Amino acid sequence: MPACRLLPLAALLLPLACASLSPRSLTEKQRACLLPPDDGPCRALVPRWYYDRYTQSCQEVDYTKGDFNLFIFAEVPKLCRLEADGGPCRSYLKRYAFNLSSMRCEEFIYGGCYGNGNNFRDLQSCVDHCLPEKTGPLLCYSPKDEGLCSSSVPRYYYDSKSKSCKEFKYTGCGGNANNFVTETDCYNVCR
CATH class of the missing domain: 4.10.410 (Factor Xa Inhibitor)
Known part of the structure; x- marks a missing residue:
């Protein structure tokens, strides 16, 4: 799947x-x-x-009913969809395979023959093949928007030019989704 x-x-x-x-x-x-x-x-x-x-x-x-943010499947390279297969041979080789259940590259033991293509010599090769580099979602590229009201609430926005999260004063209403309660939240979403 x-x-x-x-x-x-x-x-x-x-x-x-x-x-x-x-x-x-x-x-x-x-x-x-x-x-x-x-x-x-x-x-x-x-x-x-x-x-x-x-x-x-x-x-x-x-x-049970569609909307626009719905996909029949999420694309993962076919090779990475295969279950880890140690093969029938008896060598004891440490390898890595992408696990769809955990959504991670995980270590397994390869017997040295047969198996399948979801078999990488090191963790980085597995990650490079099965996972793209992270980029921030579109909301991270929205400009800072302080909003329309008169409050002064400390918030953070992602500055895509400097690739950093910066503090700003949110007015309490309006604005856009590039608005985070903590700097950590900002970095977790946008980096």
Whole structure:
């Protein structure tokens, strides 16, 4: 079963996550990925995937009716979808394979023959092949927006030019999604 690419240091690129929405313009695709999941009104439980803009990963949801932030599957290279296979031989070789259940590259023992292509000599090779580098979601590229009201609440926004989170004063209403309560939250989402 295909699944999303996810690793604390690497996550799904937003444009790739939305590639299955091809009839729509790029702007609509990007907006669709920012929608919250909608599990629908029906009783059927159909597994689908949605893009979570905060964790920058695809998450599974039992779904009964479509909206724009819904995918039948999240794209992972075919080779990385295979289960780790140690093969029938008796060597004891430490290798790495991408595990769809944990969404990580994990160590396994390879017997030295047969097996399959989800077999990497080192962790970095597995990560490089199965997971793209993390980039911030679109909200991280929105400009700082202090809002429309008169409060003065300390918040953080991601400055895409300096690639850093900076403090600003939020007025309490309006603004945009590039608005984080803590600096840590800002870095967790945008880096």
